[in-house]
Amino acid sequence: MDKQLTSIGFIGLGVMGRNMAFNLLKSGYSLNVYNRSKDKANLLLEQGATWCPSPKEVAEQSAVIITMVGYPYDVEEVYFGENGLLKHANEQTVLIDMTTSTPTLARKIYQAAKEKNIEAIDAPVSGGDIGAQKGNLTIMVGGDVETFEKVLPVLKVLGENIVHQGAAGSGQHTKMCNQIAIASNMMGVSEAIVYAKKAELDPEKVLKSISAGAAGSWSLSNLIPRVLAGDYSPGFFIKHFIKDMKIALDEAEKMNLELPGLALSKKLYEQLAENGEENSGTQALVKYWDIF
Incomplete structure (x- = not known):
């Protein structure tokens, strides 16, 4: 072309x-x-x-x-x-x-x-x-x-x-796989950095150590630095992430498939949305613990 x-x-x-x-x-x-x-x-x-x-x-x-x-x-x-x-x-x-x-x-x-x-x-x-x-x-x-x-x-x-x-439709199904993986990963990276803060560690140093090892992920390397800088602006809106998780859960139900990790992530993000964070970026999940 x-x-x-x-x-x-x-x-x-x-x-x-x-x-x-x-x-x-x-x-x-x-x-x-x-x-x-x-x-x-x-x-x-x-x-x-x-x-x-x-x-x-x-x-x-x-x-x-x-x-x-x-x-x-x-x-x-x-x-x-x-x-x-x-x-x-x-x-x-x-x-x-x-x-x-x-x-x-x-x-x-x-x-x-x-x-x-x-x-x-x-x-x-x-x-x-x-x-x-x-x-x-x-x-x-x-x-x-x-x-x-x-x-x-x-x-x-x-x-x-x-x-x-x-x-047709295969691209959207693949994106659901992507969002399912991100949903549980966001819970993991958020809990990790909250734990570091609670243990009175330097979150920047913790991030430097764990992002280069087996715990490394795109969300850890790209979104947690925003958290540490106090930046909750949306690279991807929480409200849109909730929409995606609903789609994935609906499709999973049609296939008689249970996704407990995704269901929990959706529940946490919906609580944040109810508290006025629906237009924040997905990294705002750390606010669930009221530490950052």
């Missing part, structure tokens, strides 16, 4: 989406953008992006359209609404939903697109705001392999670890 001839639409300019869109602009792509709050698009517009007043205009002007919105109901509206992508996209358009959503909805989009001679893949990501800024996200893709290969040059601008997982 010749990027100089390709016009990309981007819908959803939050913490993740805005940085991803910037990387596409910097790589020379023509970008048509839409977000419910136009002010979040201002910096992109200053850099040459074109504003579209609704998903309809994005669909009409773009050969590839990426969506990065908040919740499955937002995905439903963007794709199936009156001004939605499936109603207004041109034939041969490629739709890439990078929102963490449900496998069921991913398959629904794929089938509806196919009936209109439109291509669709689900491609949720991992790596947080840091990965979005650096363009080194992990991207998990479900859908036809031919479509995946067609848009791979676009995906390579956004990420480095890009894997085609299988049929």
